[in-house]
Amino acid sequence: MTLSNGREYLAIPGPSVMPDRVLRAMNRAAPNIYEGDLIDMVAAMIPDLRAVARTRHNAAIYIGNGHAAWEAALANVIAPGDTVLVPATGRFAHGWADMAHGLGVKTDIIDFGRSTPLDPARVEESLRSDTKGRIKAVLVTHVDTSTSIRNDVAGVRAAIDAAGHPALLMVDCIASLACDRFEMDAWGVDVMVAGSQKGLMVPPGLGFVFFSPKAAEARARMPRVSRYWDWTPRANPEHFYQYWGGTAPTHHLFGLREALTMLHEEGMEAVWARHAALARAIWAACETWGQEGPLTLNLTDRAYRSHAVTSLRIGPPHGTELRQWVSQKAGVTLGIGLGMAEPGDPAWHGFFRIGHMGHVNAHMVLGVLGAIDAGLKAIGVPHGPGALDAATAVIAEAA
Numbered sequence: 058m059t060l061s062n063g064r065e066y067l068a069i070p071g072p073s074v075m076p077d078r079v080l081r082a083m084n085r086a087a088p089n090i091y092e093g094d095l096i097d098m099v100a101a102m103i104p105d106l107r108a109v110a111r112t113r114h115n116a117a118i119y120i121g122n123g124h125a126a127w128e129a130a131l132a133n134v135i136a137p138g139d140t141v142l143v144p145a146t147g148r149f150a151h152g153w154a155d156m157a158h159g160l161g162v163k164t165d166i167i168d169f170g171r172s173t174p175l176d177p178a179r180v181e182e183s184l185r186s187d188t189k190g191r192i193k194a195v196l197v198t199h200v201d202t203s204t205s206i207r208n209d210v211a212g213v214r215a216a217i218d219a220a221g222h223p224a225l226l227m228v229d230c231i232a233s234l235a236c237d238r239f240e241m242d243a244w245g246v247d248v249m250v251a252g253s254q255k256g257l258m259v260p261p262g263l264g265f266v267f268f269s270p271k272a273a274e275a276r277a278r279m280p281r282v283s284r285y286w287d288w289t290p291r292a293n294p295e296h297f298y299q300y301w302g303g304t305a306p307t308h309h310l311f312g313l314r315e316a317l318t319m320l321h322e323e324g325m326e327a328v329w330a331r332h333a334a335l336a337r338a339i340w341a342a343c344e345t346w347g348q349e350g351p352l353t354l355n356l357t358d359r360a361y362r363s364h365a366v367t368s369l370r371i372g373p374p375h376g377t378e379l380r381q382w383v384s385q386k387a388g389v390t391l392g393i394g395l396g397m398a399e400p401g402d403p404a405w406h407g408f409f410r411i412g413h414m415g416h417v418n419a420h421m422v423l424g425v426l427g428a429i430d431a432g433l434k435a436i437g438v439p440h441g442p443g444a445l446d447a448a449t450a451v452i453a454e455a456a
């Protein structure tokens with residue numbers, strides 16, 4: 058039999074669960090894009106968006122996914138033939154580097170593997186040895202969604218400053234924004250990219266690029282930037298269509314407005330604290346399962362674990378078996394292991410991820426953990442007892 062009939066639950070690291078309030082806000086007729094409510098709403102929304110990014114500076118919005126935001130950010134400040142330094146801790150850092158490569162940019166990659174956070178000292182060393190000033194930017198992935206490593210962005214800023222290097226600090230917060238603490242201005246970040254479908258709880262389709270005055274100066278020095286990617290009119294539009302380089306993404310904007318309202322009602326500190334507590338509950342359960350049997354968290358050091366996603370190893374074929382069991386029998390979809398092994402390699406079936414970004418609360422997380430616990434029993438994977446007790450103890454204490 059199956060016990061999956063009921064509300065399906067998506068626990069993958071993006072797209073994330075959409076709040077009913079966001080869905081209701083989007084359920085409306087097409088609005089006028091030339092005058093009226095939409096235009097007023099957007100003008101008032103930009104400051105709220107900046108507040109989530111913790112910046113006083115510029116915000117540009119693109120109709121596109123995270124990959125579009127990656128390209129947009131690069132296209133404004135990095136010219137073909139320039140070099141970027143990429144400390145990599147998983148698949149997404151390599152993805153952004155590959156995007157740069159496609160634009161004719163040289164990429165110096167420092168590969169930290171899949172289970173070690175980046176070391177700012179190695180970044181500093183590379184910058185110090187760049188005596189000709191070839192490196193135009195350091196590309197950091199705050200949370201790498203494949204490995205669930207959260208990197209020390211402020212540490213990279215300190216490394217750039219210690220080396221006395223003029224490189225821009227560019228950060229991918231697509232997985233982490235509104236989940237893990239991120240302080241764009243306080244941490245000296247020049248460019249930050251984000252997407253709508255993770256911590257921001259809106260369907261995929263909006264990409265965001267936030268940029269500092271220093272990044273705006275770098276943009277001004279570019280020999281040329283394509284009209285579509287140019288962030289200048291998007292961040293300072295004279296006409297409404299210039300925000301989007303064309304027709305506005307109307308319904309996404311109503312969804313985003315509602316999501317930002319929800320984040321502001323809760324408060325960013327409370328949003329971060331909620332994600333931190335729920336992450337600790339998940340880790341407590343996973344560490345308890347791991348006391349017997351093959352399940353382990355990808356990252357040992359809690360200080361570098363993301364609060365938005367958790368990557369796990371369980372050995373092939375149990376990752377795939379477990380995902381299938383919880384989906385078919387319990388109505389919960391877990392994330393595949395991404396970038397941990399090549400698809401086609403039997404090892405690929407030994408990983409899975411739990412997404413816990415955005416619209417998640419204690420009962421949602423406990424439901425996922427309960428489904429996994431049942432799945433481990435059903436498929437016969439040995440595991441330590443008491444994982445749910447460990448998780449509920451964390452939640453009882455945190456709340």
Ligand SMILES: *Cc1c(COP(=O)(O)O)cnc(C)c1O
Pocket residue numbers: 071122123124125149198200201202229230231232252261
């Ligand atoms: C999801 C994600 C991306 C890619 O976003 P898309 O919307 O799939 O293009 C890039 N970086 C990180 C860290 C992500 O989590």
